[in-house]
Amino acid sequence: MPVVKNVVQSVNDLTPAEQRRIVEERWPQALAEAVEKEEKERALPPLPNVEKYDRVVTRFAPNPDCALHLGSARAIILSHEYARIYKGRFLLRFEDTDPRLKRSALQFFEMIREDLLWLGCKWDEEYIQSDRVQIYYEYAERLLEDGKAYICTCTPEEFRAKILLKEPCSCRGLEPSESLSRWEKMLDGSYGEGEAVMRVKTDLNHPNPAIRDWPAFRIIDTRRYPHPRVGDKYRVWPLYNFASGIDDHLLGVTHIIRGKEHLSNQLRQEYLYRHLGWEYPEAIHYGRLKIVGASLSKSKILRDVRSGLYEGWDDPRLATFAALRRRGIRPEAIRRLIIEIGPRSADIVLSWENLYAHNRKVVDPEAKRYFFVKNPFKLLVREVPQRFTAEVPLHPNRPEVGSRRLCIEPINGEASILISDSDLNLLKRGAVIRLIGLFNFKVESLDRKRAIGVFHSRPHEEARRLGAPLIHWIPDGSGLPCDVVMPDGSITSGLVEENFKGVHVGDIVQFERFGFVRVDRIDEGFTVYFAHK
RNA sequence: GCUCCGGUAGUAUAGCCAGGCCAAGUAUUCCGGCCUUUCGAGCCGGAGACCCGGGUUCGAAUCCCGGCCGGAGCACCA
Numbered sequence: 048m049p050v051v052k053n054v055v056q057s058v059n060d061l062t063p064a065e066q067r068r069i070v071e072e073r074w075p076q077a078l079a080e081a082v083e084k085e086e087k088e089r090a091l092p093p094l095p096n097v098e099k100y101d102r103v104v105t106r107f108a109p110n111p112d113c114a115l116h117l118g119s120a121r122a123i124i125l126s127h128e129y130a131r132i133y134k135g136r137f138l139l140r141f142e143d144t145d146p147r148l149k150r151s152a153l154q155f156f157e158m159i160r161e162d163l164l165w166l167g168c169k170w171d172e173e174y175i176q177s178d179r180v181q182i183y184y185e186y187a188e189r190l191l192e193d194g195k196a197y198i199c200t201c202t203p204e205e206f207r208a209k210i211l212l213k214e215p216c217s218c219r220g221l222e223p224s225e226s227l228s229r230w231e232k233m234l235d236g237s238y239g240e241g242e243a244v245m246r247v248k249t250d251l252n253h254p255n256p257a258i259r260d261w262p263a264f265r266i267i268d269t270r271r272y273p274h275p276r277v278g279d280k281y282r283v284w285p286l287y288n289f290a291s292g293i294d295d296h297l298l299g300v301t302h303i304i305r306g307k308e309h310l311s312n313q314l315r316q317e318y319l320y321r322h323l324g325w326e327y328p329e330a331i332h333y334g335r336l337k338i339v340g341a342s343l344s345k346s347k348i349l350r351d352v353r354s355g356l357y358e359g360w361d362d363p364r365l366a367t368f369a370a371l372r373r374r375g376i377r378p379e380a381i382r383r384l385i386i387e388i389g390p391r392s393a394d395i396v397l398s399w400e401n402l403y404a405h406n407r408k409v410v411d412p413e414a415k416r417y418f419f420v421k422n423p424f425k426l427l428v429r430e431v432p433q434r435f436t437a438e439v440p441l442h443p444n445r446p447e448v449g450s451r452r453l454c455i456e457p458i459n460g461e462a463s464i465l466i467s468d469s470d471l472n473l474l475k476r477g478a479v480i481r482l483i484g485l486f487n488f489k490v491e492s493l494d495r496k497r498a499i500g501v502f503h504s505r506p507h508e509e510a511r512r513l514g515a516p517l518i519h520w521i522p523d524g525s526g527l528p529c530d531v532v533m534p535d536g537s538i539t540s541g542l543v544e545e546n547f548k549g550v551h552v553g554d555i556v557q558f559e560r561f562g563f564v565r566v567d568r569i570d571e572g573f574t575v576y577f578a579h580k
Numbered sequence: 581g582c583u584c585c586g587g588u589a590g591u592a593u594a595g596c597c598a599g600g601c602c603a604a605g606u607a608u609u610c611c612g613g614c615c616u617u618u619c620g621a622g623c624c625g626g627a628g629a630c631c632c633g634g635g636u637u638c639g640a641a642u643c644c645c646g647g648c649c650g651g652a653g654c655a656c657c658a
Contacts, residue, residue, distance in 0.1 A: 110658050142658060149657050203656065211582095244656050255583040257654040265656035287658045307585065311653050314584090334586075335651060345658095387593065387607075391586090394651050398591040404608050411621055418618095437617090444621060483617055507617045517617065559618040580620080 091386060094129055095329050100301040103135030107163070107170070108291060108305075110142045111155035114352075114360040115162045116367045117381075117397075118343035121333050124385040126304045127168035138298060139163065139170035143177050144290050146274040147267050153275050158360070162368040166378045174298065176290050177276045183285040184234075186293050186323070187245055187264060191226045195322040196263060198229035200243045210259045213251045219260070233266055233283050240268045247289070249318040261315045263289035292316035296325045307332035307392055335394040338402075341366040363576060364536050374534065375555045375565030375578035380406035403579035410555050410563055410578070415441045415448065418483075418519040419529060419558035421541035423465040425497040426520070428488045431457035432502065437484030451546040455485060455522055463523035465542060466498075467561075470518045474498050481510035482520045483559070519559050521545075528572035531564060543573060 097103060105126035109119065130137035139160075143151035156175075163170065190196035199206060199218040209216045221229075230245065232238050245264040253259050263286055269279035285293075291312075295303060313330050320327045337343060343366060351357050352365075361369035371381070383405045388395065416439070437453045440446060455462045464482065473480060474490045480500070481487045487510045488500035503509075510517065526542030533539060543558070550556060554566045555578065564575040 108658085112658085145657060147657095148655090199656095206656095241656065253583090255654070257583075262656055267656090284656095286656075291658080306652085308652055309658090310584065312658090332585085332652095339591090384592085389593075391593085393586050395592070398609080400590095400609060401592055401607085407620080414620090416618075416620085439617075443616070443618075481617075485617095510617075517619090519618070557618080557620065559620075561618090563620085 091125070091128060091132065091389060094133065094302055094331075097133060102301075103130055103133035104138065104299045104301045105130045105135065105304060106138035106140050106295070106298070106300050107168075108140040108142050108294075109159055110145070110149055111151040111159055112143075112145075112149045113155060113345040113349050114158055114367045114369055116343055116345075116348065116365070117338055117341075117371070118336055118366075120166075120368075120381055120385050121336060121388070121390070122305055123163060123166060123168050124382055125331075125333070125390055126302075127166075127170075128382075128386065129302065129304070130171075135301070136171040137168065138172045138174065138300065140174040140294060140298070141176060142287065142291060143175065143274070143276065144180075144284050144286070145267075146269055146284065147272040150272070151275055158369070165368065165372060166381065172298070174294065175276070176285075176294065177274055179290075179294070180277075180281050180285070182297070183264075183290055183293055184283075187285075187289075188227070188230065190247065190263075190319075190322055191230055191245070192223050193322070194223050194226075194248075196245055196247045197221055197226045198233065198243050199246045199260075199262075200229070200238075206260075210251070211256055213259075215251060216260075219246075219248070233264070236282060238266055240266050242266065247315075247319055247322070249315070253314075255311060255314070257311060258314050258318075261288060262286055263319075288312055288315045289319065292319045295328055296320065296323070301328050303328050303330040304390065305330070305332060307334055331390050332392055333390045334392045336388075336397065337395070338366055338397040339399060358536075362536065363532055363534050373565065373567065374576045375410065375563060376402065376406050377409045377555075379409045383409075399579070406578065407563070407580075411557075412442075412444070414555050414557040414563055415550075416443065416557050416559050417451070417547050418453070418521055418544045419531070419541055419561050419564075420465050420467045420519065420521050420526065420543075421531075421539055421561065422468040423521075423526070423542050424468045424471060425523060426464045426466050426500060427497060428457075428462045428464060428500045428502055429491075430460050430502045431455070431462040431486075432460070433457070435462075435485055435505075437482075439484040451544070453484065453520075453522060453525075453544060453546075462502075464520050465523050465526065466518055466520045467541070470516075471498070473516050473518065474500075479503050479510070479513050479515040481507065481515045481517045483517050485520070487513075487515055530572065530574045531558075532567070532574065532576045534577060539577075547573065 107123050107126050127137045141156060197218050199216060201216045201218060206216050229243060233243050244262045246260045247263045249258055249260055251259050264283050266282055267284050269282050273279050310332050317327050348365060352360060357365060360367050361373045363370055363374055380402060384402055435455045438450045440450045441448045474493045476490050478490045479487055486505050487503040489503045491499045491501055521542055521544045525545050527545060527547055529541055529543040531539040550566050552566050552569060555563060557563050562580045563578040565578060567576050568574040
């Protein structure tokens with residue numbers, strides 16, 4: 048299609064301003080349409096059966112046994128976002144009902160609150176299940192009285208053998224009064240750990256054996272495994288399906304948004320709701336989320352942080368919110384990503400580029416630009432006729448934020464400059480190269496120790512005319528030491544221009560031709576964390 | 581093994597329920613160009629996908645069946 052090619056070529060030859068002017072003149076409507084399109088942000092699909100409820104109530108219900116990571120982002124952001132869209136309420140509920148295996152820790156309660164706030168997901172109400180144990184007991188007793196649940200003293204093996212055959216265990220048929228007295232024995236310590244559980248009656252013929260008469264309470268020896276908040280106050284603790292099921296109803300949750308690993312839990316809890324005469328809320332189960340190269344397994348993260356494999360919860364190799372925050376990933380980028388992903392039930396493996404692209408859009412307009420010369424390499428330019436001052440904007444698209452200056456003072460016509468070793472491959476003998484903002488030089492020689500060039504010309508236009516590559520630089524003898532912590536935990540060292548002094552911890556800046564980084568520490572030198580290109 | 585869920589370009593997502601407007605839209609990625617004293621941003625163009633096989637139908641990404649692949653659950657965890 049040579050015709051098309053020609054037309055495209057001739058349009059491309061126009062500057063964007065010219066293109067815009069012509070479109071405005073001839074097809075003003077097209078422009079209006081384009082603007083309209085831009086403003087439309089991807090919207091979440093509507094929540095089911097919203098009209099059934101007075102107002103939408105969602106919740107995020109973490110076990111505070113680990114730092115939060117990207118895997119929780121969906122539950123948090125979707126729940127919060129839907130509550131916001133429907134002007135409902137968003138609850139935070141800590142599910143700390145396992146003092147033994149998935150033991151919570153006080154530090155994580157606070158860490159989780161911080162993460163939610165950082166993500167912009169402020170909650171309207173907060174609950175902690177270890178404060179509500181008495182409530183669970185009341186419902187347990189009611190179920191026991193009604194014969195909807197029983198205390199089972201079988202070993203797990205005995206029970207499993209029976210249930211697999213769709214047969215009741217010997218405890219199932221007990222009179223409510225007997226169950227109740229067994230329940231008392233659970234509470235008063237007559238039964239030891241593992242000697243009795245409360246089970247909720249379901250359908251023994253349920254096709255999924257895991258649904259049949261599921262356990263609701265077990266005994267934990269809290270003198271050996273004290274709960275971090277309430278110590279050994281309780282020895283009978285509810286399991287997930289009981290505590291969570293009871294709370295969702297009591298707290299008025301209308302829409303549960305959680306991972307699809309909970310699909311069968313809905314089935315289990317529906318029996319509980321039926322026993323209590325309640326109606327189960329709407330439940331949305333999103334698919335498993337992975338991100339290339341990072342583990343989103345809490346137990347693995349927990350283990351590796353404790354063992355010292357990682358520096359801490361915010362080690363850049365981790366996909367915890369703490370780590371992402373430290374690397375300069377903005378919560379807004381995470382929010383957009385999660386909304387883009389939505390609540391689908393298919394499993395996904397995210398590419399980091401998906402996150403970076405969003406973050407770049409958030410961060411680019413505000414990040415000031417600086418020169419960072421990694422592994423500085425000496426460049427000597429001869430025949431420099433005078434002193435030069437380069438004035439480079441702090442942000443190319445926003446002149447109002449000002450500029451920075453770098454000064455070159457030649458001695459006997461020789462200017463000494465530092466450039467990045469990653470630009471060495473450009474220094475072919477005879478090549479003309481421009482030092483951004485300064486001048487152009489021609490390469491004369493390059494050896495192991497230094498490069499030598501000769502002054503070529505001043506104007507940028509000349510560089511453009513020659514197609515000369517543009518590289519960044521700093522004057523030799525200047526520059527502040529700077530370590531860049533990379534996403535893999537490695538450190539890249541170099542020098543950053545002196546104007547960098549003005550930055551603050553937490554600032555996100557762009558090292559030109561290197562990438563976006565977040566200022567992490569300022570002492571003798573700087574430590575920054577690499578976000579992305 | 582059993583019980584469920586899912587499969588659209590490299591990645592993510594729209595469309596699927598109510599079959600034709602889909603020779604499949606969007607974002608990102610990659611490639612080319614324009615612009616720009618950054619390899620960033622912006623702009624233009626391009627490349628790239630309906631898991632497979634049957635069936636129903638005038639017509640299937642969409643409905644049905646089978647297969648394959650992926651995932652989850654099968655805890656006195658959450």
